[in-house]
Amino acid sequence: MEQARGAAQSYLDMNGFSRAGLIQQLSSSAGDQYPKDVATQAVDSLNVDWNAQAVRAAQSYLNMDHFSCSGLIEQLSSSAGDQYTKAQASYGAHHTSACG
Missing domain, CATH: 1.10.10 (Arc Repressor Mutant, subunit A)
Incomplete structure (x- = not known):
């Protein structure tokens, strides 16, 4: 999950992402291909406004x-x-x- 968390933070550092959009980016076949549950946990572990x-x-x-x-x-x-x-x-x- 740490790799997914790092990837999520990198995306947030580059661009504005919604929670759903970031989870999709991390879990889609065109994105990072993390399992959806791992992507969701990674995104939810971040403190995001x-x-x-x-x-x-x-x-x-x-x-x-x-x-x-x-x-x-x-x-x-x-x-x-x-x-x-x-x-x-x-x-x-x-x-x-x-x-x-």
Whole structure:
């Protein structure tokens, strides 16, 4: 589990990730391929401010493209997107210029 925990922390250091998105990255066949239970334990063992991660992800999207407030929230919360909870996505978006 320590390897998965280290990988999770490395991803968080590079980019904004949601809990679900990070678990998926660690456990998917296109990602690190850890067993899902190991990935989940690794992510849950970290002390992560998911709202702050949502702000980072939201800002990253705005650095690449233009989004409306609602479009950014949808991107952050979509199962095909970042998989933040609606509350986290809303928090992240509302701490950027998209919702200002």
